Amino acid sequence: MTTATTTDVTLSAELAGPAPHGSAGVLDAYQRSVMNTFGPPKRVFVRGEGCYVWDADGRRHLDLLAGIAVNALGHAHPTVLAAVTGQISTLGHVSNFFATPAQVALAGRLAGLTGDPDAKVFFTNSGTEANEAAFKITRMTGRTKIISTEGAFHGRSMGALAITHNPKYRAPFEPLPGDVTFVPYGDAEALAAVVDETVAAVVLEPIQGENGVVVPPPGYLARARELCDAAGALLWIDEVQTGMGRTGSWLVHTAQGVTADVVTLAKGLGNGFPVGACLATGRAATLLGPGSHGTTFGGNPVASIAGLAVINVIERDGLLENATAMGEHLVATVEGLGHPLVDHVRGRGLLRGIVLNADVAPAVADLALEAGFVVNAPRPHVLRIAPPLIITAAQLDTFTEALPGFLDTAARTAAA
CATH class of the missing domain: 3.90.1150.10 (Aspartate Aminotransferase, domain 1)
Structure with missing residues (x-):
């Protein structure tokens, strides 16, 4: 496998400055200069x-x-490395007043994964940001209630945290935005008891990763789709951890024959380069308009080319x-x-x-x-x-x- 050249490694070392001696030195410097949000590395x-x-x-x-x-492709994958370095040597960033070929190409590839030819994409830098965009889409329905599940994890920002269940994460930051009800994960009857015409969206992970890789019973996602259709609510599937081939299919829910109104992606999409996406189908694809949401770095050409490289390698290999x-x-x-x-x-x-x-x-x-x-x-x-x-x-x-x-x-x- 191709790796970085000696010149690349030397330059990286120069930019990083004098290195503390071994792991102990770096960890000591970490404790002095990095906020203690993750505990000791x-x-x-x-x-x-x-x-x-x-x-x-x-x-x-x-x-x-x-x-x-x-x-998803491991470390220092030569195809991703070549794509990213080639793109940044040509065009690294433009504002979202403009478009780039890589951005449009990746949007098309991701939209195609939903099964809806009219699906639309909003690019972000992470899964949390993708879920924030999805949260705003739900507000544009004219309803505010969201149904989430016990054990759910959707991110740490205020909106994403509002639909995340863990009380340890939530309590220090309450009150959180939104009108959110939590029901047991995998329990279709519990969903049926709360999904009505007041609900804007049901948000589900097709497999709960942070809760210990919990798989719901067969038919759970399809039943959620039926309930949302009957109530006029959006079905929002968080595939941040499960998507992009992680489970053996591009998306878990589409492999089960389910179409979601909103899908969020990140993690494996960029192979380490920060990129996320909020996909929307049907009426949900039209709910955000000019001025209703934005991002500085989302969909930048380097992130987009990284995503395209990942998709191409997954297919090719x-x-x-x-x-x-x-x-x-x-x-x-x-x-x-x-x-x-x-x-x-x-x-x-x-x-x-x-x-x-x-x-x-x-x-x-x-x-x-x-x-x-x-x-x-x-x-x-x-x-x-x-x-x-x-x-x-x-x-x-x-x-x-x-x-x-x-x-x-x-x-x-x-x-x-």
Whole structure:
């Protein structure tokens, strides 16, 4: 795989200035200069290639989290690198008073994913911003009530936080905007009890990633579509984590034959370059007009070309099929361990949750990191696995073979 040249690396080092010595020095500088919103970083990563990253002390790690489902093509992918550097050397930014070919081309590709030839796109820099745009679309219906779900996560800005369920995230910033009702996730009857002619929108994740990779029952999204149609409400599907091939299809809801009024995307779309999108179909596509929303950087040509490169590589290299095959391989090998701490593996494609029988997932994630594997624990009993879509069975097997040792050590420590 092509990597950065020596000249590129040298220039990057010069721009960054004198480097503190090793990870310890960088972490000390981090604590002095960066707001403490994420807690102490677990590692300092300085380089990546394919499915691997290297820390400041030279240790290699298999990246099974991909920046939380972001680096769909892994690190330093040559096609994305060439597209981004080629674009920024030609035209890096113009205001949204103007259009660029890359912006229009990406809009067309994304609109096509919805199944509606008249779909429209608003570009953003992140999933949170995409959800903010979607929130504003719902207000243009003339209604204000939104139905969200328990366990939902849609972002940390005020509007996105209003439809996010976790009380720990919400409480410090209340009162939050909007008239939001939360119902149990995956419960179609609970939805039916609250969706009426006063509801502007129902917002759902097709799989709840931050809640531990929770998959709803079959038919849940289709039932939500029926309820929204009957009430004249919008169906808003948040595919920020699940979209762009992560689960083996471009979008989870369209693979189930469901058309949403509003779809939000980000994460895997840019392979690490900040880009998000709010897609709208039908009447929802016409609700925002001149002056009703805006962005400085959304849809800039560099972000747009990154998105186009990602889509092209996923198609060219058969990565939807690989995501499906590798996800099934992971399930078979992890469940095949027969380990008493592993209950089951859930999810789709390469968004998987290893569900444990004890609340030791954070300890297991730390042990895995120390051994050179990047995973995380979105819930105390769930390990999340979301590697690059280019991952191989041999790479996954190195983690699976090591997992029993991590589980046993975590269990002994918890029992001590």
